[in-house]
Amino acid sequence: MSHVAFQPRGREVALEADYVVVGSGAGGAPAAVTLARAGAKVAIVEAGPWRDPADYPSSVYGAMRDMIDAWGSNFTRGRAYWPIIQGSLVGGTTVINSAIAVRTPADIFEKWERAHGVGGASMAEAVWRIQDDLERELCVEEAPTPARGNSNLLAKKAADALGFENHYLLRYIKGCVGSGQCLQGCREDRKQSLNRNYVPEVLERGGDVLSCAPVERVLFEGNRAVGVRGRFRNPQTREGGADFVVRAKKGVLVAASVTRSAPLLMASGVQSRALGKHFRAHPGTPVFGVYDDPIDMNTGATQGWASVAYRDEPGFKLETLSLPLDMVAGRLSGSGQLLMDRLMEFRHLAIWVQACRAETVGEVRRTITGRPAVHYTLGREDMLRFREGMYQIARMHVAAGARAVLPGIFGMPYRLEPDQIDQLREAPLDPRAYVAILSHLFGGCVMGADPSRSVCDGRGRVHGYEGLVVVDASVIPTNLGVNPQHTIMALARLFAEQLVERPAARAAA
Amino acid sequence: MIWLIKFAMCAMMPRTEKLPGIGDTDLDGFLRRLRRDSDFLYWLGLALGAWLFAVTPLFTVWVPLPAFFLPKKLLDRHTERVLSSRIYLIRQAVFLVRLSAGMCWGADPTVRAKFAMSPYGTDPGTFRS
Numbered sequence: 001m002s003h004v005a006f007q008p009r010g011r012e013v014a015l016e017a018d019y020v021v022v023g024s025g026a027g028g029a030p031a032a033v034t035l036a037r038a039g040a041k042v043a044i045v046e047a048g049p050w051r052d053p054a055d056y057p058s059s060v061y062g063a064m065r066d067m068i069d070a071w072g073s074n075f076t077r078g079r080a081y082w083p084i085i086q087g088s089l090v091g092g093t094t095v096i097n098s099a100i101a102v103r104t105p106a107d108i109f110e111k112w113e114r115a116h117g118v119g120g121a122s123m124a125e126a127v128w129r130i131q132d133d134l135e136r137e138l139c140v141e142e143a144p145t146p147a148r149g150n151s152n153l154l155a156k157k158a159a160d161a162l163g164f165e166n167h168y169l170l171r172y173i174k175g176c177v178g179s180g181q182c183l184q185g186c187r188e189d190r191k192q193s194l195n196r197n198y199v200p201e202v203l204e205r206g207g208d209v210l211s212c213a214p215v216e217r218v219l220f221e222g223n224r225a226v227g228v229r230g231r232f233r234n235p236q237t238r239e240g241g242a243d244f245v246v247r248a249k250k251g252v253l254v255a256a257s258v259t260r261s262a263p264l265l266m267a268s269g270v271q272s273r274a275l276g277k278h279f280r281a282h283p284g285t286p287v288f289g290v291y292d293d294p295i296d297m298n299t300g301a302t303q304g305w306a307s308v309a310y311r312d313e314p315g316f317k318l319e320t321l322s323l324p325l326d327m328v329a330g331r332l333s334g335s336g337q338l339l340m341d342r343l344m345e346f347r348h349l350a351i352w353v354q355a356c357r358a359e360t361v362g363e364v365r366r367t368i369t370g371r372p373a374v375h376y377t378l379g380r381e382d383m384l385r386f387r388e389g390m391y392q393i394a395r396m397h398v399a400a401g402a403r404a405v406l407p408g409i410f411g412m413p414y415r416l417e418p419d420q421i422d423q424l425r426e427a428p429l430d431p432r433a434y435v436a437i438l439s440h441l442f443g444g445c446v447m448g449a450d451p452s453r454s455v456c457d458g459r460g461r462v463h464g465y466e467g468l469v470v471v472d473a474s475v476i477p478t479n480l481g482v483n484p485q486h487t488i489m490a491l492a493r494l495f496a497e498q499l500v501e502r503p504a505a506r507a508a509a
Numbered sequence: 510m511i512w513l514i515k516f517a518m519c520a521m522m523p524r525t526e527k528l529p530g531i532g533d534t535d536l537d538g539f540l541r542r543l544r545r546d547s548d549f550l551y552w553l554g555l556a557l558g559a560w561l562f563a564v565t566p567l568f569t570v571w572v573p574l575p576a577f578f579l580p581k582k583l584l585d586r587h588t589e590r591v592l593s594s595r596i597y598l599i600r601q602a603v604f605l606v607r608l609s610a611g612m613c614w615g616a617d618p619t620v621r622a623k624f625a626m627s628p629y630g631t632d633p634g635t636f637r638s
Contacts, residue, residue, distance in 0.1 A: 071548035090637075325615035326614070329610070
């Protein structure tokens with residue numbers, strides 16, 4: 001078993017394995033552990049460092065520095081500049097998200113089959129079977145009642161009063177204590193992020209893990225992927241280190257993230273007209289409610305409640321979110337004396353968000369510096385959904401007894417009284433009026449039956465190449481309308497299972 | 510450049526009767542760390558935001574002076590108006606300054622105590638080697 005972290009310049013580091021997995025997040029780690037359990041020798045190559053709970057930061061500054069890809073400075077290129085938040089460390093975004101586990105809805109598989117010629121009932125059954133296993137292995141459960149916190153309890157109360165479907169979230173968190181620190185990594189070690197389980201298991205099963213090791217190219221012999229090449233990078237100084245090469249006897253699995261997988265394949269010379277295309281997301285934005293009693297949203301589960309009542313029509317998801325003071329201080333509108341006065345209300349704020357099930361399609365490109373560029377501008381129909389989602393959140397706040405709502409929209413009043421929230425339905429439709437983030441990303445290497453419209457087939461195998469498989473959210477050809485981690489993990493595991501299944505089993509299938 | 514960023518941050522988060530301002534925190538140390546640690550694009554955006562903050566009073570409060578010559582009341586008005594500028598690029602660049610200021614201010618133990626929050630632990634910055 002070996003873990004190789006940053007190596008200074010000098011002799012090239014060379015390894016060999018049956019399979020090389022690029023990335024260790026929701027796609028890479030489940031795929032790697034599946035291959036390792038089947039007896040294959042696996043090497044995981046991760047661009048970021050390996051941090052354990054004792055290494056996790058406390059502050060937002062520390063999270064930006066230690067965990068978030070490029071300090072959150074990857075943003076959409078388009079009408080509005082919305083940041084794209086992704087983890088860059090062993091375990092990927094699973095370390096810094098709220099670990100929400102939502103089963104892939106049945107309509108998604110039907111849609112994939114109808115529009116892309118992949119998916120269908122057989123994939124649905126396989127994905128759900130794997131999701132059963134994942135839920136058992138990673139201890140999926142609701143936040144225990146004492147750890148729910150006021151914000152989640154209030155959201156439930158509001159949605160119940162308004163009479164729409166809602167629920168406490170199932171999360172990959174065992175015995176949540178409600179420390180409200182999901183976004184900085186769980187220092188209580190309750191969150192089952194993949195740096196705590198699957199990646200160590202790959203090591204225990206004789207695999208290798210390279211961390212601080214961004215892959216620059218996939219290597220080919222003819223049209224067969226035979227390994228990867230890159231250069232170590234010091235996570236503290238960002239200096240380059242030794243070169244590395246990891247040879248793959250059987251295959252290369254790419255799970256570098258939606259913003260990184262397509263650019264990596266582009267840099268490696270992969271030819272596909274669909275590469276980088278069909279990018280989609282769930283852009284999200286919060287609405288603050290101001291309450292008479294303290295909410296203290298940083299006590300309790302960071303995200304413990306959600307509703308998918310509006311998932312199909314008009315198309316958004318509602319959920320709670322607690323933001324730390326050092327984030328809220330920069331997020332509230334206003335400045336100077338006015339901002340400081342507004343911050344006095346911090347303890348009385350509850351933040352609930354809408355994540356829009358956007359149909360807008362964007363594109364991931366590779367810039368000359370090697371950084372990804374995501375071209376994406378939300379269209380009018382999606383802006384209508386987006387705005388309606390914010391209105392529904394405002395309604396919830398009012399139903400929960402908020403004395404005011406803070407929409408945070410440019411061109412709107414800072415504060416809306418309960419009887420003024422209808423103004424939100426007239427809010428501007430220009431994306432530049434909103435401060436949103438993109439956290440659920442899809443596409444760039446989408447799967448499909450037609451090689452002219454897709455990069456991979458229904459098993460993640462890149463069309464026209466051998467031994468090259470994509471196993472992250474890049475393969476997902478549509479939005480999901482629910483949190484994607486459970487789907488990404490199950491798909492990755494399914495594609496890995498299909499790589500190692502015995503010929504007899506394949507014939508029987 | 511650090512001086513300019515510090516000036517803009519102090520204008521955005523001044524001390525009030527009830528709360529410490531960002532100038533009461535270890536802002537110098539924060540900015541040194543930020544310069545050292547941050548991504549190049551992030552720092553560039555921050556520097557651009559601080560520069561725009563300094564040179565735009567003519568367009569916000571109609572005074573042809575850099576922001577650091579404005580009296581407090583006018584500076585406060587400039588700060589508010591530049592953050593709600595109709596020009597998106599200006600708004601976004603200056604927003605980045607305020608976002609960064611919030612990271613410094615909100616992590617300060619004195620400030621956190623005002624909101625009945627315990628001080629943050631360390632940001633060790635360590636990793637498996």
